[in-house]
Amino acid sequence: MLNMEKRLVGLAFLLVWSAVINVTCGVELTFELPDNAKECFYEDIEKGTESSLEFQVVTGGHYDVDVILEGPSRQILYREIKQQYGQFQFTPEHSGTYQVCFSNEFSTFSHKLIYVDFQVGDEPQLPGVGEHFTAMTQMESSSQKIHEDLNSVIDYQTHHRLREAQGRKRAEDLNERVLFWAMGETLGILVIAVGQVMILKNFFADKKK
The missing domain is CATH 1.20.5 (Single alpha-helices involved in coiled-coils or other helix-helix interfaces)
Structure with missing residues (x-):
């Protein structure tokens, strides 16, 4: 009985720790984009790190927004014009600062509420898993x-x-x-x-x- 309680406590600790790791490994937020405005987010990404971008216009206007993703040399990796939802996965060929910008400059009276999820890299394993050579x-x-x-x-x-x-x-x-x-x-x-x-x-x- 005591061993079972210890196992349950250890399992709970692993789940809480995994939740903390999951929070710190990605950028996920919802923000307001005023009318005739532009908002940019920046992320430092190493070469060869698998990354993904997902966005969705929650409320506002015709539920559309302009999105552009640029690399360190200002090269355009992804662009969408007046879209409500989009998802893009990429693997950078160069290390540096990547930026994603959301533009509502075409709208003169309606502000938008936008959800964005910018994930960089694979999620790390749980503590203790993969640290031994046995199954x-x-x-x-x-x-x-x-x-x-x-x-x-x-x-x-x-x-x-x-x-x-x-x-x-x-x-x-x-x-x-x-x-x-x-x-x-x-x-x-x-x-x-x-x-x-x-x-x-x-x-x-x-x-x-």
Whole structure:
């Protein structure tokens, strides 16, 4: 029983440590891009390191944005014009600082909410896994499987949150439009009713000679 508790504690420590490693290995954020503005992010990448870029416009305007990824020598690796979603994987041939820029300069009144995930390199193994030359134990195999499943769950949750945010924003916009349309119809009905009353009253009023 005591050994089982120690194993569970060790497994929990591995999972927490893996979550910390997963957070520090990539850049994942959501930011606001004002109208007629441009925002850039920079990342130092070594030669031959597999990297990936993923973005999605969550809310704002027509859900589109301009994206450009440039290398250290200002060479263009990836470019998209007025896109809502995009994903790009690349392996740099030169070490240096790479930059990805999001532009909303074509829009003059609507700001955007953008999600970006910039991953660099492979995720490191769990502590203790791969440090010996023998086959992994059943506990290590289970920890590795749980770690991979948790990463998949995090990815699914992130994309579902983005879809939920998009749906909520569209529902709020639709609700606002319906409210304004209802208020306009109510005002129109009141104006017509008052006008009809005034006209009918004028028909039955005594006219002075």
